[in-house]
Amino acid sequence: MTPTQRTRTYWLEHAWLDTHVEPGVALTVTISGSAAGSDGRITAVRTGVDSPPPGAEILRGLTLPGLANAHSHAFHRALRGTVQVGSGTFWTWREIMYSFADRLTPDTYHALARAVYAEMALAGITAVGEFHYVHHAPGGTPYADPNAMGEALIEAAAEAGIRITLLDTAYLSSGFGQPPDPHQLRFSDGSADAWAERCSLLKERDHARIGAAVHSVRAVPAEQLATVARWAQERGAPLHVHLSEQTAENDACRAAHGCTPTQLLAEHGVLGRRTTGVHSTHLTDEDIALIGRSGTGTCMCPTTERDLADGIGPAVALQQAGSPLSLGSDSHAVIDLLEEARAMELNERLRTRTRGHWTAAALLRAASADGHAALGRDDAGTLETGAVADFTTVALDSVRTAGPLPRLGAETAVFAATAADVRHTVVAGRHVVRDGAHTLVPDVPRALARAVEALRA
C-alpha cells in the first residue's frame, strides 16, 4: 500500500449480492489519490459479520450497488411542473423545452446541473449518462472554449459527487433534409466531422467518461452517421441514440429513406454492443431482431415515456432478443430509479394483464450493472472485490418499507420504496449522502430553486 492509500470498512446491515439479500456484510474499501478522486474500490467482502467491526461506518437498511441513470438531459429538470399545465403532445412539450434551452449559459447550466446531480445522489444514483447537445451560444456561435457547456456538466457532476459519462451528441438537422431551426442552431456543429473535432478535445478524468450520441435519425443526416459511429468505435466509447420514440419519426424516416430508423442505423454501422438505443418505443419485429442480434442495448425511460404520452416500448421482446436493458430518468419528470425499475414491469402488467415479467433482481440489474455497462463501466453495479466502491442504502424501516421480511428487501426496495427512502450514497468510497443529507451540496432544494429561477428570469 502506498502512502496515498487508505482503507475504510463499511458494515452493511443487509446487502444485495446480485441474487439474494445477505445479512451482516463487511466491505473493505481502499481509497487512493486525492480526496476529490474517484478511485475507491472494494478490496474485500466478508459475509456472516453479525455486528459492526470497530471503526466501521454502519449502513442500516438494504445496501444496493450504486444506481446508474443511463439517460439524462439535466436542463429538463427546469421544466418540472411547468409542463404539466395544459394538454398537447411530445411536440408541444418540445416547444416549452426549447424555450428553456434558449436561456442556458455555461454558468447557469453548471448551477442547474450541480443541483440536479445532487438530487440524483440523494436518489441513490452514482453515475449519470448525460445526453448533451446544448453545445454553443444561442445562434450557434461557439464559446471561447468550444466545450464550455460539456465542461460545465463534468464539473457539476464532480461537485455533486457522482460519476458522469458525457454522451456528447451530434445534432445537425431538424428533420430529414432540413437545416436546424433557430432553437437548434446552438446544438449544431455544422457537420459530423466538426462535431468529432470538438469532442476529441474533451478529456476523461477520474469521475468522467466521454461517450458519443446521435441525437436521432432526424438530427443526423444518414451519410454522416458513420462518422459518429467511427469516432466511438476508435475510442471504445459508448454510443447512444434516441430511437423511434415517436411514430412521426418512423413515418418521416420511411418517407426519406424507405426504411425504419433501426434499419437506417444498422445500415450505417451505428448498432452494436457499445450502442444503446434510448426509448425504442415503436419498433417492428425486424427492428427488434436487428437490435437483439447486434447486442445493442436499450435504455427505457418509463416515467418520461408515460409523461410525454410516447407509448410503451417492447422491453420484454427486446431483452429476449438479446438487448441488455438499462433505465434513465431522461426529462426528470421525477428522479427516482426505483420508480423507473418498477414502472417498466408495471407498464408490462397493464399491457398484458399478467404479472412477473421481471424479478426484482432483474430490475435491479437494469438499474445498476447493465446501466453502468451502457455508460462504459464494467467495474460498477456489483458489491464484489475489484468493483468501484459505489453503493447506496435504502431504509427498510420507513413508512413505505417497514413490515416485509428483510430477505424480501429487493422486492420491497423495487416495488415500494422511493428515492425518499435512500439513506446513504457512497461513491468511490466516499459518503456523498449520509442519513439522507447531501454532504457536498448543503441545501439541494434551495440550489434547485435558485438554478431554475435563474432560467425563468
Ligand SMILES: [Zn+2]
Ligand atoms: Zn432523451
